[in-house]
Amino acid sequence: AQSVTQLDSHVSVSEGTPVLLRCNYSSSYSPSLFWYVQHPNKGLQLLLKYTSAATLVKGINGFEAEFKKSETSFHLTKPSAHMSDAAEYFCVVRRAGDSWGKLQFGAGTQVVVTP
Amino acid sequence: DTGVSQDPRHKITKRGQNVTFRCDPISEHNRLYWYRQTLGQGPEFLTYFQNEAQLEKSRLLSDRFSAERPKGSFSTLEIQRTEQGDSAMYLCASSPTDSGANVLTFGAGSRLTVL
Numbered sequence: 001a002q003s004v005t006q007l008d009s010h011v012s013v014s015e016g017t018p019v020l021l022r023c024n025y026s027s028s029y030s031p032s033l034f035w036y037v038q039h040p041n042k043g044l045q046l047l048l049k050y051t052s053a054a055t056l057v058k059g060i061n062g063f064e065a066e067f068k069k070s071e072t073s074f075h076l077t078k079p080s081a082h083m084s085d086a087a088e089y090f091c092v093v094r095r096a097g098d099s100w101g102k103l104q105f106g107a108g109t110q111v112v113v114t115p
Numbered sequence: 116d117t118g119v120s121q122d123p124r125h126k127i128t129k130r131g132q133n134v135t136f137r138c139d140p141i142s143e144h145n146r147l148y149w150y151r152q153t154l155g156q157g158p159e160f161l162t163y164f165q166n167e168a169q170l171e172k173s174r175l176l177s178d179r180f181s182a183e184r185p186k187g188s189f190s191t192l193e194i195q196r197t198e199q200g201d202s203a204m205y206l207c208a209s210s211p212t213d214s215g216a217n218v219l220t221f222g223a224g225s226r227l228t229v230l
Contacts, residue, residue: 046219051215099170
């Protein structure tokens with residue numbers, strides 16, 4: 001079985017402060033992991049992906065995530081939040097052998113950015 | 116080509132009615148995926164196509180649901196005898212091939228409300 005758990009359903013940060021979104025996965029073997037963002041009335045957008053190369057993955061808009069196998073975690077961070085980062089973020093896993101489009105999404109973390 | 120298009124964007128229907136959603140993927144993308152997203156949850160995989168062939172269906176796709184991609188271009192998702200539990204956002208995504216090098220492109224979704 002394979003699933004992802006997003007540890008926070010809501011995160012509120014002030015503009016200019018760091019963002020941390022936590023994700024743990026369960027898997028019997030190394031998965032492919034992704035972070036997606038969903039803005040209101042927009043399609044889901046890929047932020048970054050881990051596919052067994054470098055454990056520190058850099059994505060778009062200043063986001064990055066670190067794959068830690070010993071902790072089964074894939075937390076998403078950004079050093080300085082911007083108002084445009086307000087959105088819902090999903091940690092996503094793909095089971096080895098599945099189609100690359102067959103993904104399992106976490107329940108999501110809603111990010112609020114205050115001025 | 117401006118991305119994945121879904122129509123209608125919103126549909127309100129009464130329980131027991133049939134509804135159909137259409138997805139136009141990015142042209143020449145041979146992979147097309149359907150997902151369902153209920154309120155407060157992440158998207159869940161429903162089914163996918165390679166060209167016109169439907170390769171996999173989730174157990175979530177009851178016999179009231181049918182998806183087609185007759186010419187390997189656009190796809191339709193029909194729900195017969197809708198139930199209130201069918202209320203959700205239905206998402207479509209496409210990709211060029213089945214490869215980790217590709218990025219899934221999602222549409223903005225079709226929101227269904229069953230009264």
